[in-house]
Amino acid sequence: MDTEYGYGVTRSREPRRHLLPQALRAPFEARTFREFGYLLLSMPISIVLFVWAVATVSVSAGLLVTFIGIPLMAVALLGCRAFGVMERARARLLLGVEIAEPQPVRSRGGLMSWIGGVLKSGVSWRHLLYSVLHFPWALFAFCTTLPIWLTGWALFTYPVWQWVFPMYAGQAGLQLYGDDHHNVYLDSPGEIALTSLVGLLITLAVPWLIRGFAMMDRVMVIGLLGPSRLEERVTELESDRGVVVDTSAADLRRIERDLHDGAQARLVALAMDLGLAKEKLTEDPEAAAKMVDEAHGEVKVALQELRDLARGIHPAVLTDRGLDAALSSVASRCTVPVQVEVDLPARPVPAIEGIAYYTVSELLQNVSKHSGASRASVDVWRAGDRLMLQVGDNGRGGADATAGSGLAGLAERLDAVDGILVVDSPRGGPTTITAELPWRA
Incomplete structure (x- = not known):
């Protein structure tokens, strides 16, 4: 199988330039409002989910001495899994978290097999744990972010609505302190400006508080509602x-x-x-x-x-003399001069050695057929418990492992043994392709 270079033009999207720094833009960014909306919605949703989990599990646990408790427990866990589907969708929409769906319930057919599959599934119990733990966290996040957010905007806009107090409340301004003998109002120009400044600082800080809380929600959703490792x-x-x-x-x-x-x-x-x-x-x-x-x-x-x-x-020279001699033989058949450097303290297992030989052979075929290079190099070394391969050339570049070319197939082969293929090939060259394989000596 020949691996082909994908000499296509890849357009990179340049980062948008903003006139205002990130700290000043944060209160008005869409991300802030999405995450704030997520925290606000978490409160009523977590209440319903917590009540469902506690009520159904308590009733079914009390009925476990009878046959009815077992299917009721399965229904309770199934309800938590149903809520999990909604929570993953909400996290994708508002938090921008792509969460893979966990494994479905496995059963051999029949009601009892299905009930057993629900009860034995770790996914079901992690959803139940999320239902219980998310309620106090959602309550804390709601009661923290909403008052601070409202207070910040209210103080920031105080100069706009300060006139309400003398006109409708019969007092000079917002009362800062008051008792039977003394009252302090924020009514002078300096006090009004200082109040607005404090509100501005709170308003600028709230988005980062919201993002911190949202990050905790991401951790809970990914850890408890997504598939386990x-x-x-x-x-x-x-x-x-x-x-x-x-x-x-x-x-x-x-x-x-x-x-x-x-x-x-x-x-x-x-x-x-x-x-x-x-x-x-x-x-x-x-x-x-x-x-x-x-x-x-x-x-x-x-x-x-x-x-x-x-x-x-599988070349005989690879079996008899190892990668150094085998890759030198491959390099001698390349249409351009190839410098081979192999620095290995020992030989890896034959399977990894064969994959390494195949990978370098395919990449050197690419150099011969597609790169237009005048020279190339092959470097092989060991880094910890990994075997590193690097093939470079001074050709036209533009190789892309994601463009459906043969490089994608080569990457899949390496991935099948926990390997990695990294392509660095800007338009105009040079090209450097690095493969990483497990050593497994």
Whole structure:
């Protein structure tokens, strides 16, 4: 499989320039109002969710001595999971958090299997925990942010509505202190200006308070309503297993096609030529000798194709002498000069060694076919428990692993073994592609 460079133009979006600094823009940004709206909505939602969780779980727990308590507990947990769907959607809309859906309830069919799946699911119990813990947090966030937000804007705009006090309340201004003998009102120009300044400072500080509270909500939603790390790992391994199976099937199809169209076809033609030579051996020895000579040339070509095919599967030099010699052999077949530097204290496991060989081979094929480079380099070293590969060239650049090219397939292969492929290829070059694999010695 040839990996191709995607020489497309990638347009980068430049950051927007603002006349005001971030601290002055924060009270008026859409993000502030979205997160503030999330905190305000959390209060009534958390009350309903808390009441549901406590009431249903308490009743079902009290009825566990009977058969009714078990399905009631499943219904209680299912209700919490239903609220979780709404909470994830609300977090995506207002907090900008992309949360993957957790694993659904697994059952073998039938009501009792479904009830058992709900009760045994860690997702269900984490949703219940969220229902209980989110209520006191939502109450605290609501009772903190709303009064401070209202106070800040009220004091900031005090010069605008200060006239209400003498006209309708019969007092000079906002009362700061008062008892039976002494009253202090904010009515002088200096006091009004100072009040507005204090309100401005509170108003500028409130968005950061809101964002801090919203960050805590993000942590709770992601940690309790999203898939656990174990579930994510299982899903990742299942996906990687599919990639490995598909890649292996594609390799087998490629080998079968190469054998059928290459060496096998030549051997069939060779057998026919030798049969004709055998028939002419007594009648026309010279023609038979010429046909045998041609067949000898075909044997050499077929043997070379078989060697190339075997080298593509797993070269003998890699097994016998390791990555240094194998990559030097690959580099010698590249159309541009390649400098190879391999600094490894030992050999990794054969599987990782084979993937590393395959990765460098594909990247050097890219250099030969697509880069237009005049020189290239290959560096291999160990960093901790990782095997690092880096292939660079001074070509035209523009390689993109996300453009649906063969680089994307190569990245999937590496990801199947917990590897990483990083492409740094600006338009005009140079190109540096770094692969990271687990060592697993």
